[in-house]
Amino acid sequence: MVQTRRDFLKRTAALSAASYLGILLPFKDVGNALAADETTWHRGSCRLCGTGCRLELGVKSGLPVALRGVPQSRTNMGYLCMKGMHFWKLMNHADRLTTPLYRAKKSDKFKKISWDEAMNIAADKFASAVKEHGNNSVAYYGSGQALTEETYLFQKIFRGGLQTNNVEGNPRLCMASAVGGYMTSFGADEPIGGYADIEKADCFFIIGSNMAEAHPVIFRRVMRRKLDNPKVTVINADPRISLTSRIADIHLQFNPGTDLALLNALAYVIIDEKLHNEQFINDYVTFKKSKGDTIDFEEYKKSLVDYTPEKAATIMGGKVTADQIREVARKFATSKGTLSMWTMGLNQRKQGVWANNLVHNLHILTGQLLKEGADSLSLTGQPNACGGVREGGGLCHILPGHRPVEKEAMRNQVEEAWGIPKGRIPAEPGLHTMAMFSAVNEGKIKAMWINCTSPAQSLPNCNKYNKGLAKDDTFVVCTDIFPTLTTELAANLVLPTAFHFEKTGVYGCTERRSQITRKAINPPKGAKPEVEIVRDWATLLAKKLNDPVIDQCIKPFIGLEPEYALPKAIWEEYSQKLTKGRDSDLSGAPYEVLEGMYDGVQWPAPTVEYAKTGGTVKKFVRGMDPLAEKLKTDDKPYQFYGAGHPDHKLWVWMRPQANPEEMPDADYPFYLSTGRIIDHWHTMSMTGRIPELLRANPYSYIEINPKDATRLGIKPGDMIEITSRRGTNIMPAKVYEGPIEGMVFAYWHDQHPDRMINKVTMDAIDPGSKEPEFKICACKIKKVSGPQALKPYVV
Amino acid sequence: MRKCSGFTLLLASLCLALICACAQDSGSSPSESIKHPEITEQEKLLPCSECHQQATPEVYEQWFNSLHGIGMVKCYQCHGTYENFKVEPATSVCATCHMDMIEKCPKDQKCWACHTPHSFKRANK
Numbered sequence: 014m015v016q017t018r019r020d021f022l023k024r025t026a027a028l029s030a031a032s033y034l035g036i037l038l039p040f041k042d043v044g045n046a047l048a049a050d051e052t053t054w055h056r057g058s059c060r061l062c063g064t065g066c067r068l069e070l071g072v073k074s075g076l077p078v079a080l081r082g083v084p085q086s087r088t089n090m091g092y093l094c095m096k097g098m099h100f101w102k103l104m105n106h107a108d109r110l111t112t113p114l115y116r117a118k119k120s121d122k123f124k125k126i127s128w129d130e131a132m133n134i135a136a137d138k139f140a141s142a143v144k145e146h147g148n149n150s151v152a153y154y155g156s157g158q159a160l161t162e163e164t165y166l167f168q169k170i171f172r173g174g175l176q177t178n179n180v181e182g183n184p185r186l187c188m189a190s191a192v193g194g195y196m197t198s199f200g201a202d203e204p205i206g207g208y209a210d211i212e213k214a215d216c217f218f219i220i221g222s223n224m225a226e227a228h229p230v231i232f233r234r235v236m237r238r239k240l241d242n243p244k245v246t247v248i249n250a251d252p253r254i255s256l257t258s259r260i261a262d263i264h265l266q267f268n269p270g271t272d273l274a275l276l277n278a279l280a281y282v283i284i285d286e287k288l289h290n291e292q293f294i295n296d297y298v299t300f301k302k303s304k305g306d307t308i309d310f311e312e313y314k315k316s317l318v319d320y321t322p323e324k325a326a327t328i329m330g331g332k333v334t335a336d337q338i339r340e341v342a343r344k345f346a347t348s349k350g351t352l353s354m355w356t357m358g359l360n361q362r363k364q365g366v367w368a369n370n371l372v373h374n375l376h377i378l379t380g381q382l383l384k385e386g387a388d389s390l391s392l393t394g395q396p397n398a399c400g401g402v403r404e405g406g407g408l409c410h411i412l413p414g415h416r417p418v419e420k421e422a423m424r425n426q427v428e429e430a431w432g433i434p435k436g437r438i439p440a441e442p443g444l445h446t447m448a449m450f451s452a453v454n455e456g457k458i459k460a461m462w463i464n465c466t467s468p469a470q471s472l473p474n475c476n477k478y479n480k481g482l483a484k485d486d487t488f489v490v491c492t493d494i495f496p497t498l499t500t501e502l503a504a505n506l507v508l509p510t511a512f513h514f515e516k517t518g519v520y521g522c523t524e525r526r527s528q529i530t531r532k533a534i535n536p537p538k539g540a541k542p543e544v545e546i547v548r549d550w551a552t553l554l555a556k557k558l559n560d561p562v563i564d565q566c567i568k569p570f571i572g573l574e575p576e577y578a579l580p581k582a583i584w585e586e587y588s589q590k591l592t593k594g595r596d597s598d599l600s601g602a603p604y605e606v607l608e609g610m611y612d613g614v615q616w617p618a619p620t621v622e623y624a625k626t627g628g629t630v631k632k633f634v635r636g637m638d639p640l641a642e643k644l645k646t647d648d649k650p651y652q653f654y655g656a657g658h659p660d661h662k663l664w665v666w667m668r669p670q671a672n673p674e675e676m677p678d679a680d681y682p683f684y685l686s687t688g689r690i691i692d693h694w695h696t697m698s699m700t701g702r703i704p705e706l707l708r709a710n711p712y713s714y715i716e717i718n719p720k721d722a723t724r725l726g727i728k729p730g731d732m733i734e735i736t737s738r739r740g741t742n743i744m745p746a747k748v749y750e751g752p753i754e755g756m757v758f759a760y761w762h763d764q765h766p767d768r769m770i771n772k773v774t775m776d777a778i779d780p781g782s783k784e785p786e787f788k789i790c791a792c793k794i795k796k797v798s799g800p801q802a803l804k805p806y807v808v
Numbered sequence: 809m810r811k812c813s814g815f816t817l818l819l820a821s822l823c824l825a826l827i828c829a830c831a832q833d834s835g836s837s838p839s840e841s842i843k844h845p846e847i848t849e850q851e852k853l854l855p856c857s858e859c860h861q862q863a864t865p866e867v868y869e870q871w872f873n874s875l876h877g878i879g880m881v882k883c884y885q886c887h888g889t890y891e892n893f894k895v896e897p898a899t900s901v902c903a904t905c906h907m908d909m910i911e912k913c914p915k916d917q918k919c920w921a922c923h924t925p926h927s928f929k930r931a932n933k
């Protein structure tokens with residue numbers, strides 16, 4: 014890479030014929046204020062990944078000047094990554110949207126309109142869609158970056174007001190399989206433990222996660238644990254060697270999609286070598302072949318004979334040895350505490366739920382759960398995918414407080430809390446994300462609200478879905494802070510919103526922890542908080558549809574100022590009426606409590622007194638989880654009260670190895686996988702506007718194994734065409750020992766039409782979680798030219 | 809030994825000069841007048857470490873093997889980018905992650921009085 018970068022540098026230098034005279038680069042002290050000056054510091058959460066780092070925004074004369082970590086916070090202990098330290102630069106960015114924009118047709122140019130006009134248009138379009146085409150002709154597509162109050166209010170209006178469960182969000186694309194895994198293995202969503210286990214773990218099993226880049230501060234904690242305690246074992250299982258592998262003692266590199274065999278083989282060794290925890294299994298475990306088919310330990314054991322280490326090593330492609338599998342199984346089972354962590358490498362798969370189950374299986378079999386340093390911890394990608402979407406009712410099949418839509422009693426509880434007639438919330442779950450965008454393609458969705466996300470870039474196989482989004486059949490409202498590929502392609506109406514720290518609300522991160530961010534600065538003139546926008550829109554909707562129930566949905570919020578009182582009232586309703594008595598109980602955590610914490614509160618937290626201690630570090634453990642005591646069914650120390658498992662047991666599942674939807678073949682001989690890079694967040698509409706972050710990784714690369722590159726005559730920096738059955742990209746090659754031979758890997762942040770890798774990825778979905786298989790598809794690659802000077806592209 | 813382009817050699821000599829100047833002046837205020845050699849907008853799209861791997865290989869190695877290197881704290885996080893570049897970062901930049909240490913540190917002392925720049929090993933005093 015170095016050689017070619019140098020060549021590239023020479024070429025670009027020659028192209029621009031710039032002189033090498035020194036220039037003065039004046040340094041302004043903006044961004045580096047200390048507490049000593051008149052800067053005031055305002056505590057909140059980071060906005061740019063699921064870690065949930067706590068930070069403080071420095072404000073001077075009403076303007077943001079810096080961000081710094083909160084050392085007392087249990088999530089990040091003061092550390093921030095580059096995204097966390099720089100995002101204040103977005104707050105007064107020149108590209109911020111500040112006026113509602115409208116175009117009747119998507120081929121027209123946007124016109125600036127007033128907020129009154131905009132709200133009227135939005136209400137008209139949704140009301141007429143409902144009147145003319147029925148309730149399910151409208152849809153909400155939200156985000157794991159929206160505040161809980163925002164997601165909650167949107168879904169309340171759609172479900173209770175417009176009577177549709179077409180409520181979805183981008184977390185379907187990243188953590189739905191983790192939800193499926195937790196529900197089916199533990200009977201309850203979200204992890205049992207959390208980050209506190211990192212400093213106690215003696216063995217880390219990191220699979221399908223490049224946490225060094227995707228969760229940098231969590232990685233920092235793992236790194237510190239390893240470097241301070243060299244005997245701690247770090248195992249990294251991934252088809253690609255990544256920056257995470259730098260701290261690994263063992264890296265298991267296998268062909269994409271063969272990790273189910275690996276996980277089964279680990280279970281095989283654990284049982285074969287009698288490393289399982291017999292007492293724990295007798296006390297707490299049920300074995301399952303399918304939901305209705307309970308089996309016994311012996312039958313489960315028999316099912317693993319196809320996964321001896323030797324057989325698994327062969328399935329995995331031959332780079333991992335049988336002895337390595339045995340070694341990993343022993344370390345996993347016998348360490349004082351084993352902590353597994355994963356993200357999209359397992360979740361974004363057609364077998365995503367199964368892969369999650371198989372990791373949980375290992376923890377259940379060995380009893381590496383419920384004790385210090387041991388947990389099966391799915392890392393969440395977005396800052397509020399857990400809090401807002403999983404818990405707040407942001408998916409088509411889940412009502413607030415982890416209530417399944419299809420259960421009448423659950424719907425009735427919500428209707429009662431909202432004071433709306435029984436039966437108002439439809440019994441049928443709505444359309445999941447890929448079905449929703451398919452319905453857009455078919456012209457069945459007539460009005461859609463896209464909040465704080467850019468599906469035109471982030472959907473898999475996006476060419477297919479962008480055809481529908483570009484059509485005038487679906488009226489699209491986008492609420493966002495910047496233009497995105499989605500506002501440009503799909504929106505009829507763009508509403509400018511307040512950004513983080515310009516409004517108040519709660520985020521819930523990976524470890525069941527809810528944390529508040531209070532408004533610290535004003536949004537740019539013309540931008541409004543979403544909760545105000547939704548309330549005003551719903552007020553008009555009620556009139557246009559002549560529907561008093563919509564009025565009833567927003568009645569508790571009428572007249573409240575939108576900066577604090579309004580989100581507080583929404584949180585109050587949600588936490589006191591909808592989480593009380595549920596496993597995600599946050600009734601002990603009103604704003605006053607959250608504001609008093611450096612970090613936040615881990616649910617269940619049923620009383621204020623308890624919430625003030627920080628809440629529940631470990632679920633299901635009597636003495637640590639108040640619900641374990643309250644809901645106990647016997648005298649055992651662990652109580653699995655999750656609503657998903659009526660037998661109050663953990664379930665070990667038989668889950669065979671199964672191939673991805675698309676395997677390499679003669680026409681498309683490579684596996685393609687995609688992922689995040691440390692400097693950028695999602696579709697780059699924010700990080701691409703911060704010069705430090707943009708320059709660090711201005712465009713995507715395709716990573717190619719040196720052996721493949723040599724075979725194909727590809728040199729670093731060469732422009733490579735990547736083609737699948739769905740689309741094509743052209744981007745520069747990065748040749749290094751990262752991806753396994755036969756696999757290429759691309760970053761997905763780049764907005765440029767040539768380098769938007771989701772044109773190439775696959776939209777097959779996990780049948781259970783409905784999460785798409787972004788992580789694996791088949792492609793072919795070819796060199797189209799030598800290195801080219803590229804320009805970053807941000808709409 | 810790998811071949812170096814004229815440009816990287818130029819950068820190397822300039823940067824080494826800057827570092828030497830800075831080392832001699834470690835007690836002074838952040839050196840605002842120190843210049844980064846002018847490079848084109850296109851060249852600004854290369855990560856700092858691409859050039860500095862060759863321009864200042866010792867510094868690169870120290871960083872790469874340090875806690876900052878493993879933890880992916882990159883050059884620009886401390887030194888800024890071209891518009892706000894500083895050879896010697898302000899202490900307030902360290903405060904982004906190390907506020908607790910800075911509160912404990914005597915006000916007249918800089919972080920690198922104890923922690924060797926780039927390797928961040930604690931200097932023997």
Ligand code: SF4
Pocket residue numbers: 059060061062063064065066089092093094095096097098228229230231
């Ligand atoms: S690790 Fe995530 S939450 Fe923490 S500072 Fe970085 S982007 Fe923000």
